[in-house]
Amino acid sequence: MPKKYISSLKTGEVVEDVFLVLKKEVKETREKKPYLNLQLADKTGSLEARKWDAAPHLCNSFHKDAFIKIKGVVETFNNTLQIRVNEISPVAEECVQMSDFVPSTEKDVSAMMSELRQIIKTIRDPYLSKLLDAFFTEESFCKVFSTAPAATQYHHAYLGGLLEHILSVARLAVSFSNLYPMIKRDLLLTGVILHDIGKTRELSYERSFHYTDEGQLTGHLISGVLMIYEKAQKIDGFPSDLLNVLFHLILSHHGEYEWGSPVKPGTPEAIALHHLDNLDAKVYAATKAITEHKDTSSSWTDYVKMFERRLYKK
Incomplete structure (x- = not known):
């Protein structure tokens, strides 16, 4: 049956x-x-x-x-x-x-990885390019990165969700940087692609999705910075000021102290990353809340904690 x-x-x-x-x-x-x-x-x-x-x-x-x-x-x-x-x-x-039993992305993982790698190839800064290559030429990292969820429940909480989320934000960043030429495109895109890599260590997803010990003790912001630092130390001459600015993008991308960021966005690229990341996560979560609401007699969803309100369905 x-x-x-x-x-x-x-x-x-x-x-x-x-x-x-x-x-x-x-x-x-x-x-x-x-x-x-x-x-x-x-x-x-x-x-x-x-x-x-x-x-x-x-x-x-x-x-x-x-x-x-x-x-x-x-x-x-x-x-x-x-x-x-x-x-x-x-x-x-x-x-x-x-x-x-374990939800997975409905999109083609290989195609998404291929598109992300094509975006990475457009990075002209030699140090940022080498940093991204250090991650995305490592088979073990790519396997985990393309499998991990982006969250445990609110947005892209399924296998392949992290890759799907990162690619969506990267697409937004490409368009955004074309509209605002004063933005450092390479820095923004690098921050976008790496901002959630700590989730490969933060989340466990063999059956249901849980936080690992590292995830609960340090969180994906700190884990992400440590992962970037490990790779950057192996790149000769990686500028310390560039590394610090990149760290800032990772640490500030939640945008507010109460949302888990130890610092608030303090550069145009960090401000852009926060809002582009938030846009993708919030639109996905709103759409999910609407499509999964089972009361067909109501024009409104139940109260959605993320938005602190009910959402109109029609």
């Missing part, structure tokens, strides 16, 4: 399929009876699920990030779909097709 994906489920439908457990909570009803509060996922999205009257042996039979086969019914609660689970059985990882 072909897998039934979450994105296709409808109210009243009987579900008997395997899902990845993103969240598992054991709670109690008002009558002190235990039940399971779950968030189940596949590559098309996630859905809340409840298993009432959950015996202790069932609660202990699987854990978060495990695969389970459920049998249940899709219901609507507060205008949102959820599953009332009747049966649960754990499933071994070797019995599942991982590509059914």
Whole structure:
């Protein structure tokens, strides 16, 4: 029987399929009876699920990030779909097709890497060109870079999402630099291409997406600067002032202290990078929130934390 994906489920439908457990909570009803509060996922999205009257042996039979086969019914609660689970059985990882559960970019990864490399070839500054080549001629880096997600949930949170995001911002930067010739094009493009490389160390993405120990301890801004420093030290004569300005682009690209930047953008290129990066992330997140909102009777999404408001869908 072909897998039934979450994105296709409808109210009243009987579900008997395997899902990845993103969240598992054991709670109690008002009558002190235990039940399971779950968030189940596949590559098309996630859905809340409840298993009432959950015996202790069932609660202990699987854990978060495990695969389970459920049998249940899709219901609507507060205008949102959820599953009332009747049966649960754990499933071994070797019995599942991982590509059914981990979301991936729908775009051609090889074509995106090729386009990004073509943009890199337009960099004329010899030091910035050598720096980018040091990263993008390294097979192990390119494999991780082209596989990693750009985030755990808000934007481009799927395999290949980091590459897709970087390429989108690079395209914006090419157009932007043509409109503003006073911008140092090579510096802006280098900052764009390298601004999120620390996410290759920050995020873990074997099943669901999590932060690594390095990601939680230092974050991708610091990791990115360290990665750039390691490469730059191997390039003879790399100017220290150019390296510091590039560090500034990486460290300031979130734009505000409360958004995680230790410094605010202080050069035209840093200001441009922050806004181009933010534009791509925010437009993607808004589009995602609208397309994934399941209440077709409403013209508005639910409250979206990133925007601190509901979004108009029509």
